[in-house]
Amino acid sequence: MKDYFAEQSQEEANKRVRKRKMLDKFFQGAMFLCTIFGIVMLAVLLIYVLQEGLAWLDFDFLTSYPSRFPEQAGLKSAFVGSIWVIGLVALISFPLGVGTALYLEEYADQNSWFFRILKLNIANLAGVPSVVYGLLGLAVFVELLNFGRSILAGAATLSLLILPVIIVAAQEAIKSVPDSLKEGAYALGMTKWQTIKAVVFPYAAPGIFTGVILALSRAMGEAAPLLIIGAAGYVPFLPRGPFDIFTVLPIQIFNWTLRPQSEFHHVASAGIIVLLVVLLTANGIAIILRNKYQKDID
Structure with a gap:
């Protein structure tokens, strides 16, 4: 049995x-x-x-302003506007995002209720639709702070959009630093800030830079938040400062797709190719930086 x-x-x-x-x-x-x-x-x-x-797609397309004639339409003002916006986004989001991640991982009490609530909210904000950030930017930066429908308002809105992504990526990179390296630095008499500057940040730099550049690439392809805060669909001049009106590549492409003439749809496809090249270049830079810093660490 x-x-x-x-x-x-x-x-x-x-x-x-x-x-x-x-x-x-x-x-x-x-x-x-x-x-x-x-x-x-x-x-x-x-x-x-x-x-x-x-x-x-030719050189004139890159150096011409938008036009109501598809044969004369170009990306010049949108391309320069994108450079303005992404440059300001990088200046705002990089120090805030990396600084927040360093505080949460190195200084904050990770057993406190405040840390748990903050970490949960950052994770949730990373999944909020971009349209919501556009509404927030319209209410805070355009109306409350009176930035107007300017480059600065657009850059601040996109910075809010990608900050959670940068914070999470930087946190994961900082967590990857072995405790033995930090303990060795403390044993040599380094202060906490000296340890962060000389040990933690260089070791975590590949992951941090990769996360930042990928987040900036996402911001470069966003159109919905900028449409809500009032970015223009037609700008026949170059912006001269952060308080000028502006347009960016995704909005210019979107504007062309709304035109009834079939030729503008071809122009929009040419604009998409330019945007893809820019995004692929940004991702390539992320890979190069990651490999470079990884070799320095090894």
């Missing part, structure tokens, strides 16, 4: 193992198909954009 029950138990165990293996293979196949579907759709979209826009 014992042998019979042992055989039955072994047979049931084998059935469960076979069932788990089948479910594992099914899940693996489903995820593979989802990945292939996403890649194929992305490839189709890229091919369509390239076919529509390459013929319209």
Whole structure:
């Protein structure tokens, strides 16, 4: 009888193992198909954009102002406006995001209720839709602080959008620093700030810079928050300061897609190609910086 029950138990165990293996293979196949579907759709979209826009992409397109004539339309003011906005976003978000991450990981009491609430809210803010940040920017920066519909208002709004992403990325990079390195620095008589400056930040720099540049890339592709705060769809001049009105590449592309003439749709595709090149360049810079600092650490 014992042998019979042992055989039955072994047979049931084998059935469960076979069932788990089948479910594992099914899940693996489903995820593979989802990945292939996403890649194929992305490839189709890229091919369509390239076919529509390459013929319209030339030097004059990059150096001309927007126009109501598609043959004369260009990206000059939108490109310069994007540089203005992203430059200010970097100046605002980098010190605030990295400084917040350093405070949370190195100075804050991680067992306190304040730390737990702050960490939870930062994680939640990273998933808030960008439109909500646009409404916040409109209420605070445009109306309350009276920045107007300016570059500074747009940069401050986008900084709020990417700050949670930068903070989380910087926190993870700082957590990766081995405790033995910090303890060794303390043993040599370094203060906490000297340890952060000479040990923690250099070791965490690859992860921090990667997170910051990827967050800036996201900000560069955002249009909804800037539309809400009142970024212009047509700017026939270059901005001269942070309080000038502005437009950026995504908004200019969006404006062209709304035109009824089919030629403007080709112009919009050319603008998408330029935006893709800029974003890929930013991601390439992130990879180069990460590899460079990683080699220095090794």
